[in-house]
Amino acid sequence: MRRLLLLAPLLLLTVGCGVVQSPEDEATNAAREVARKAGERLYGQRPRTAVEVGRSASGVEGVEVLRVTGTSTHDGNGVDVIVRASGSAYSGWVDPEEITVRRCFTVRVSPKSEWRETPRDVSCPDGPPLTFAPPPEPLRLPYEELRARLPRVREGGQVDEAGVRRVLAALDLPRAIRTEVKADGGRVGVLLSVKGNGFDAQDCLLARVAPGATEVWVPPRIQRMPGEGGCTTGNALDPSPSPH
Numbered sequence: 001m002r003r004l005l006l007l008a009p010l011l012l013l014t015v016g017c018g019v020v021q022s023p024e025d026e027a028t029n030a031a032r033e034v035a036r037k038a039g040e041r042l043y044g045q046r047p048r049t050a051v052e053v054g055r056s057a058s059g060v061e062g063v064e065v066l067r068v069t070g071t072s073t074h075d076g077n078g079v080d081v082i083v084r085a086s087g088s089a090y091s092g093w094v095d096p097e098e099i100t101v102r103r104c105f106t107v108r109v110s111p112k113s114e115w116r117e118t119p120r121d122v123s124c125p126d127g128p129p130l131t132f133a134p135p136p137e138p139l140r141l142p143y144e145e146l147r148a149r150l151p152r153v154r155e156g157g158q159v160d161e162a163g164v165r166r167v168l169a170a171l172d173l174p175r176a177i178r179t180e181v182k183a184d185g186g187r188v189g190v191l192l193s194v195k196g197n198g199f200d201a202q203d204c205l206l207a208r209v210a211p212g213a214t215e216v217w218v219p220p221r222i223q224r225m226p227g228e229g230g231c232t233t234g235n236a237l238d239p240s241p242s243p244h
Helices: 002-017 023-042 050-058 143-149 161-170 233-237
Strands: 063-069 079-091 097-109 120-122 177-184 187-194 204-210 213-217
Touching: 023 050, 023 063, 023 079, 023 097, 050 063, 050 079, 143 161, 143 204, 143 213, 161 177, 161 187, 177 233, 187 233, 204 233
Parallel strands: none
Antiparallel strands: 063 079, 079 097, 097 120, 177 187, 187 204, 204 213
16 A cells, blocks of 8 residues: 555656657657758748759758659649758666667648648658759849940930840840830830749849930849839839839
């Protein structure tokens, strides 16, 4: 009876606190938390290719990228990334020993992914971690060249639209840079732009050639966001006021 009375508080403590996890389970949970934080870093609605997702994941501290499947975040089920992470816990009370495990998890990246989604446990694929080439350098829009070559027209003069088009042709721009020219009211507006992704600010360059003034500028970021109309020849001819 006395032994049962002594064990009773211990039994109540065990029932009240639930099942005690093993050090290995605790270490696995710690590794899963690292993978979950990697998923937070990769979360977003912006379209990305599988290579872009894998490159981003490889830059997250504490994880190794072992496999990337899918084409892009917005195709099919999105992109699945298998990451390997480490977690640690301590075993014993008197002389605790650190237990470290390495576990693999699948992180899904797609518009349907949930914020702070728990990654799924998977077996680690064979082979070393994947490596990714640095991202390509972004296309540079030729601000200085355009500013130097566009014609200056005297007050009362007439702007030659064909001459402006010849200047753009002579720049020999990459095909990825789109050009537009529009004449209106004796002025010529010019747009140089790079295709955006529909989420981030678009890269573009505007110019206006008018009698007495030739200007080249980059619209404010807020005007270059999708739907704002900052990257248009209309904005080149009649610029929207800058936001304050």
